[in-house]
Amino acid sequence: MDLFDKCKQYERVKILKEMKLFPYFQEIEENNCTEVKIDGRMVIMAGSNNYLGLTKHPEVLAAAHKAMDDFGTSCSGSRFLNGNLVLHRELEEELADFLGVESSLVFTTGFLTNQGIIPTIVNRDECVISDKENHASIVAGTLIARAMASHVKRYANNDMESLKKLLLQLPPAAPKLLVSDGVFSMSGAVVDLPRLVQLAHGHNARVMIDEAHSIGVLGDGGRGVSSHFGMQNGRDVDLVMGTFSKSFASLGGFVAGGKEVVDYIKYNSQALIFSASMPPANVAAARTALRIIRREPERVQRLHDNAGYMRRGFRELGYQIPDDPTPIIPILIGDNMKTFRFCHRLLEEGVFANPVVSPAVPEGKQLIRSFFMATHEKRQLDRVLEVFGLVGREFGLLN
């Protein structure tokens, strides 16, 4: 047996490619945010996290260009040593102010942020408690924490009874970090934050929320999930984690919270210290996006209007759509191959959306994940609905 035998025997992709159904790594030849060119043809993008449609905003582009002119294309090192710019600090200060906390710290990606925070803050014999549907980067962080002899426990998705049971089994005095996505990226559901915080506070647990899909989306002016529930960062949520790769039209991640804790992460996280820092253009793009979000809260409202319009539209077609206030709308298909075929037909009809198959979701729960933006025009949304109607009828999902 050779180490690489598994690579030779890896058939899944080959089969889907032969069937011309492979939906991943699609090459985008041109990107106009709500429409992209694939195989020489413009299609409507209903599968992107560019929630506020800011990736081609003239101010964001100009700021990125200027930062590149001023600082070059790369920081060529980590923030710990040579790669720490005045731009990083300015972004951190503005972000902390936006989120209503003392301090924030930016990392190179959101994935690295989760991987960096969890094992830094949870040590030997302390506990991480994680929702079973948390993002892969949280799972990666918990695996490193486990390797360093902390305890990792998981509870059923957004199920506060399951969480309560788990907490009751753990030593009351053990220090704990309770970590959850704010909006679950597969279902678009919002975490039950009021109940989660209540349970955490009763069981010596600190709360960390991954706001990748809720910053710029939920709450007052896009301030995230605490604001959505009328709660407070710093008091109810101890650590806010987020990414700049979605509403902020850039690349990078952050953690925000009390100064002492953020400083501790800054001086101890390997993911921060041993990886090159967020490049100048990305820092400037994220900072400008943040300023636009603060100046123009109506963008967040437009995102909700579009998401609400699509949820109603899908329901009117006959799809069962959950009732969540987010722009992530799952359409249940229920079978792997059917999901791939469905996705392929959507693309043939000019709509790009994402297939989600097992094992990412349980058998029978395979779905098409659609995402909407503040900048989608009504004619584009109507076309998406028309195509989902057409393809849904072809597949016998609709009457």
Ligand SMILES: Cc1ncc(COP(=O)(O)O)c(C=O)c1O
């Ligand atoms: C919930 C969640 N957390 C973290 C990440 C990682 O963010 P990034 O793209 O900045 O690495 C993502 C990205 O998909 C996400 O959906």
